[in-house]
Amino acid sequence: MTKDMVVPTIRFVAGAIEIIDQTLLPSQYRIISIKTIDELGDVIFRLAIRGAPALGLAGAYGLLLAVEEKWAGEGMHFFDEGGVDLSSFPRDVTLPEVREVVSRAADSIAGTRPTAVNLVWAIERLKRVAARQWASTEALLTALYREARLIHQEDLEMCRRLGRHGAVLLKDGEAVLTHCNAGGLATSGYGTALGVIFAAVEAGKRIQVFADETRPLLQGARLTAWECLQRGIAVTVVCEGAAGYVLSKGLVSAVIVGADRIAANGDTANKIGTLNLAVIASRYGVPFYVAAPSSTIDPAIVTGERIPIEMRPGSELRQCLGIDSTPPGAGAFNPAFDVTPNELISAIITEKGVFYRPFDDLIG
Numbered sequence: 001m002t003k004d005m006v007v008p009t010i011r012f013v014a015g016a017i018e019i020i021d022q023t024l025l026p027s028q029y030r031i032i033s034i035k036t037i038d039e040l041g042d043v044i045f046r047l048a049i050r051g052a053p054a055l056g057l058a059g060a061y062g063l064l065l066a067v068e069e070k071w072a073g074e075g076m077h078f079f080d081e082g083g084v085d086l087s088s089f090p091r092d093v094t095l096p097e098v099r100e101v102v103s104r105a106a107d108s109i110a111g112t113r114p115t116a117v118n119l120v121w122a123i124e125r126l127k128r129v130a131a132r133q134w135a136s137t138e139a140l141l142t143a144l145y146r147e148a149r150l151i152h153q154e155d156l157e158m159c160r161r162l163g164r165h166g167a168v169l170l171k172d173g174e175a176v177l178t179h180c181n182a183g184g185l186a187t188s189g190y191g192t193a194l195g196v197i198f199a200a201v202e203a204g205k206r207i208q209v210f211a212d213e214t215r216p217l218l219q220g221a222r223l224t225a226w227e228c229l230q231r232g233i234a235v236t237v238v239c240e241g242a243a244g245y246v247l248s249k250g251l252v253s254a255v256i257v258g259a260d261r262i263a264a265n266g267d268t269a270n271k272i273g274t275l276n277l278a279v280i281a282s283r284y285g286v287p288f289y290v291a292a293p294s295s296t297i298d299p300a301i302v303t304g305e306r307i308p309i310e311m312r313p314g315s316e317l318r319q320c321l322g323i324d325s326t327p328p329g330a331g332a333f334n335p336a337f338d339v340t341p342n343e344l345i346s347a348i349i350t351e352k353g354v355f356y357r358p359f360d361d362l363i364g
């Protein structure tokens with residue numbers, strides 16, 4: 001892969017959603033083709049596709065998938081990467097029937113990852129488009145397709161823009177700690193926190209990445225390290241508990257993370273363990289940056305206390321890489337995200353610019 005190539009995290013091809021199975025990286029690079037809403041729910045739940053903006057794309061394409069699943073015959077499809085072809089769409093299907101199928105799919109996908117607001121945000125965008133189309137089923141289906149493609153294109157552009165805004169904050173020669181994976185794999189293909197690092201590197205700065213391992217599913221060790229190496233960026237994996245040591249010894253001069261949902265006041269939900277990093281960064285005077293597209297800001301949620309936190313199965317903790325890591329009978333508590341209060345965040349970087357505390361101008 002060349003420096004300029006983006007990771008094709010998700011595509012809608014010939015009536016199916018194609019994703020990289022992120023549970024297998026870095027040992028295997030395998031593309032899965034998803035043809036049903038049940039399969040989509042399954043890959044989202046088991047984190048084969050993950051990261052808030054990528055989940056938004058999965059949700060948007062999911063509504064197209066529901067139409068394919070219901071009405072495309074064997075070997076046929078209506079939607080492809082290149083456009084829409086409704087010549088084989090059954091003529092007797094009514095607008096309310098299409099709406100019903102889309103709305104059922106929306107309901108079934110929306111709850112799969114409750115913290116990542118982009119999922120609901122993208123689905124709502126398609127639902128709003130559907131609500132405006134009363135001319136014909138063709139007009140409705142074409143409008144849904146266009147909106148899904150637009151969300152995809154916009155996400156790529158937002159990541160590139162926020163990357164350029166954030167890159168200004170990083171100096172040549174800096175070492176930066178990041179958590180989980182907020183790169184191309186978590187978005188349309190460039191990234192948010194990693195997008196800032198990639199943009200700094202593209203601007204000619206030498207940046208060294210410290211990737212927090214990210215328990216329990218190792219998105220930092222597996223995915224962030226993989227993406228950095230794909231781009232020829234030096235990366236060092238540190239175990240979760242090493243963050244205090246790394247920050248106290250000045251081994252990094254900034255922390256940069258992504259976000260799953262940002263409240264109107266700047267409080268930020270991100271992968272569990274982010275709050276720990278923010279507290280330690282504050283203790284040692286290290287800047288703590290959040291990078292996210294504006295689609296991750298939820299203006300309806302005033303403070304982080306109201307952000308729903310996804311609870312994951314304890315089995316993710318009881319086993320590590322297929323081997324039991326706790327004795328039988330031990331309890332396991334597995335919140336997938338935590339909320340970092342705005343006072344611990346030095347700046348929030350979006351495609352619109354860099355926002356500083358008290359984040360009064362974050363919305364709008």
Ligand code: MRU
Nearest residue numbers: 050051052182186192258259271
């Ligand atoms: O559970 P995950 O892997 O979906 O969690 C992902 C994160 O926490 C990311 O940091 C966040 O979604 C931002 S992705 C650009």
